[in-house]
Amino acid sequence: MLLIPCPYCGKRPELEFTYGGEAHLARPADPSQLDDRQWAEYLYMRTNTKGVHAERWRHARGCGRFFNALRDTTSDRFVASYRIGEPRPARAAGDPR
Amino acid sequence: MSRQRFSGFALLRRALCGHRGWRPQWRKCEPKPAYDAVIVGGGGHGLGAAYHLAKEHGLGSVAVLEKGWIGGGNTGRNTTIIRSNYLFDESAALYDHSVKLWENLSQELNYNVMFSPRGVMMLAHTVHDVQVFKRHVHANRCNGVDNEWLSPEEAKAFCPPLNIGDDMRYPVLGAALQRRGGTARHDAVAWGYARAADALGVDIIENCEVTGIRRDAQGRVEALETTRGPIGARKVGIAAAGNTSAVLNLAGVRLPLESYPLQALVSEPVKPIFPCVVMSNTIHAYISQSDKGELVIGAGTDAYTSYTQRGALHINTHTLDAICELFPTFRRLRMMRNWGGIVDVTPDRSPIIAKTPVPGLYVNCGWGTGGFKATPGSAHVFAWTIARDEPHPINAPFTIERFRDGHLIDEAAAAAVAH
Secondary structure: OOEEEEOOOEEEEHHHOEEEEEOOOOOOOOHHHOOHHHHHHHHOOEOOOOOEEEEEEEOOOOOOOEEEEEEEOOOOEEEEEEEOOOOOOOOOOOOOO | OOOOOOOHHHHHHHHHOOOOOOOOOOOOOOOOOEEEEEEEOOOHHHHHHHHHHHHHOOOOOEEEEOOOOOOOOHHHOOOOEEOOOOOOHHHHHHHHHHHHHHHOHHHHHOOOOOOEOOOEEEEEOOHHHHHHHHHHHHHHHHOOOOOEEEOHHHHHHHOOOOOOOOOOOOOOOEEEEEOOOEEOOHHHHHHHHHHHHHHOOOEEEOOOOEEEEEEOOOOOEEEEEEOOOOEEEEEEEEOOHHHHHHHHHOOOOOEOOEEEEEEEEEEOOOOOOOOOEEEEOOOOEEEEEOOOOOEEEEEEEOOOOOOOOOOOHHHHHHHHHHHHHHOHHHOOOOEEEEEEEEEEEOOOOOOEEEEOOOOOEEEEEOOOOOOHHHHHHHHHHHHHHHHHOOOOOOOOOOOOOHHHHOOOOOOOOOOOOOO
16 A cells, blocks of 8 residues: 655545546646547547556545655656646756655 | 377377477567557457457558567466456446357357356355355346355365364355356467467567657557557557556556566476365455466555565465465465556446547556456457457456546455455
């Protein structure tokens, strides 16, 4: 089980969290302007990163808040966590990239 | 090297000679400078595709590149369940094509894959389950796929260890049974295809990871960069399961895939007690007994994407809670091993077997939590797609473009594992 660093509460066991998938996928401002390919890109296409992955988590059984985290998907080690609205950290300490 | 044919007589003859004279079942190959077609991924789907390319499509030189050892990925990590009771016409055609090939696969490959159609029973625990499964039974019958509805008492008669009492949190309200479903020996599937492909001249190259996909001026695939040097190929088929996104990223192709850990575990071996396969989507359990006597138990996917081939313990204990309630007699069994594989999941839980936007590059992926059952059929239609540069009628609906066009094949309800 992972120990997940909530930016509000600190490290907590995985059971307190729900996963929210890839981070920084902004819903297009005006979907009616998109063609089918662009809409499919938003809805379905994912980087599925092998390496440091930016992803959403929610501390559902804790503070209840969403946040983003960087995790290395080849080791499951968390590199950083940061609040919604903050940009992805350029290069955090211990970042294996 | 000529292939040694296996038979009861050959076994007896070798036994009388102290088992001397058995030869390796396939060659250890060094990569050649170029091949007509290269398959990336030495699991059942990839090895099977290479076999069909060499056997039916007459490609002169074919290679399978495997970054580890053959059958070491999901082919060797699954719970070996075979069935075809999927809801939609497209899926029923694909999975039942596979079941029909399973039925004769040992003879086809001259290799005992231990296919055992012992029946797959899916349990219903809620009114919704009952309605969905009955809908599946009817849809399957319309497609010529056997599936029948059982009362709780009939389910218990088919699988005596099953608890159908009303002391459970989610009592068994009935079950859907596919009698032609069952299990097979997963390692033997990889080895049998490898041996048969090798005999047809296919080079199987292990410890060879693809690190780049080179394209010519027209954008067509011309070679692969690998950890064992460049290998030329005008046709490349990717069957890399959980690593498919990473491999196709080398050619700039994006896919609707996410890779999750999926875990399984086995108990200590016991005498034969479990006559079939039992699955429960609702309380999440699936279980069968191997010929060695271990109970083979499938757990769920972890919550997050990962490439680590391991997962969290609470995923396993959640499944064991359900197993203990369904089969109280197993409560004191000890679990012996657990492990994880990385499964590539599509948004509609159906696979992709198709051409990619890159000429000469083909992909077979997205099998999610249920690819083993489809191995022979998938291999057959993937080879067809690569050789003819157009899909077989069975895999024509399983394109990447269906996500753009909205023609999803939404099998989330039929997938064994709740996602």
